[in-house]
Amino acid sequence: MFAALFPPVIVPAAMSLSATQPGIDRKLVLARFANNLPRHISVVARALNQQLVSACTAQGYSGVRAPFVQLLFQLRPEGRRLVDIAQYCGLTQQVAGQIADELERLGYLSRKPDLSDRRAKRLLLTRKGERLAACAEATSARIEQELSQLIGAAALADFKRSCTQLFNALVAPRADAAPPHNPAAALPLCLAGLATFCERTLMDLDKASGYRGLKMSFAQVLTYSSPHGTLINDLARINNVSKQAISQVVKQVEQLGYVQRRQHPCDRRSTMIFLTDSGLRLIRDSLDNLGRIEADLSRVLGSSGAARFATTAEQLFMCLDTGVPRVNGEHAELSTEAILHRAMERLYLDSGEALRARLFNRAGRKAKLSSAVLKTLRSLEIRISD
DSSP states (O other), X not given: OHXXXXXXXXXXXXXXXXXXXXXXXXXXXXXXXXXXXXXXXXXXXXXHHHHHHHHHHHTTOTTOOTTHHHHHTTXXXXXXXXXXXXXXXXXXXXXXXXXXXXXXXXXXXXXXXXXXXXXXXXXXXXXXXXXXXXXXXXXXXXXXXXXXXXXXXXXXXXXXHHHHHHIIIIIOOOTTXXXXXXXXXXXXXXXXXXXXXXXXXXXXXXXXXTXXXXXXXXXXXXXXXXXXXXXXXXXXXXXXXXHHHHHHHHHHHHHXXXXXXXXXXXXXXXXXXXXXXXXXXXXXXXXXXXHHHHHHHHHHHHHHHHHHHHHHHHHHHHHSOOSOOOSTTOOTTSOHHHHHHHHHHXXXXXXXXXXXXXXXXXXXXXXXXXXXXXXXXXXXXXXXXX
């Protein structure tokens, strides 16, 4: 019976580099991909913004998305010009305008003429928008309290100071840029801006290395792609977009040959994506460009400050729900059998050779649990209350 619950483990072919690519150390690339500072910044920023969005949605504010937070935290009672908000947040004016249009459509902000410049408009929060901003700021303060309990108040305070320092130097270096009027908004705002800075810098460096056709939206797929395969549904959840929207981005990345879409081996309702050899080369070359970002951080914070910042970012990455697909907490779309199958895949891929030999019997491209493991599973008992 237990054998039926554990179908043969299929090692994804898309994860294996062909013998014609001897210059790529697959294990080293995947290890660096899973554990580097820009990725920690991006996923922690996304996790904090998602908590803000979830809390506001739970309070009855409909239509809220993660990009809204940056604009909401920048608006003042007297209003602000869109160009100033975009510049301070590290966004293009076009992207900031699209976010403002959506916030206005939802009734959270309004526009009025700028008395100092007839060509410009000032953005103001409506009363509904003021309540939403207050909810987001209160949630941000609560999140900081929870983080201080996880990593310590002193470490969080140092990390927050470093975020603000980096943000002011790298994202919004203008001397007249106005900081958020509520200190509780500083951490999610600065992290979101730093994440955008890291992603844009890497994209520009990758383009200079010969990778054409890259877009900022591709980070929604490449940054959160697990080496063991990632569910389309998980990507949609992580990025707080619809499955249809993320599927369009996946399609573009797939057309460039960086990922490959496959049906889940145990659940036909689910689709997974894997990095291809080309995708792995892109990740490898992108990782080689990390030195530029690390140098920028060290220039602003100093070597010791940058080291502390990197350590805390990694701690937060490990503590928070960073979006990396996990066995626990999988979506309901996956059956129990599919979840167990994925767990066995990861166990096989993450085990060393000696442990793998004890746990699995391998035949060609497939592996099954060993007889010793199956015997142990068959002997397990559970207590059932009547």
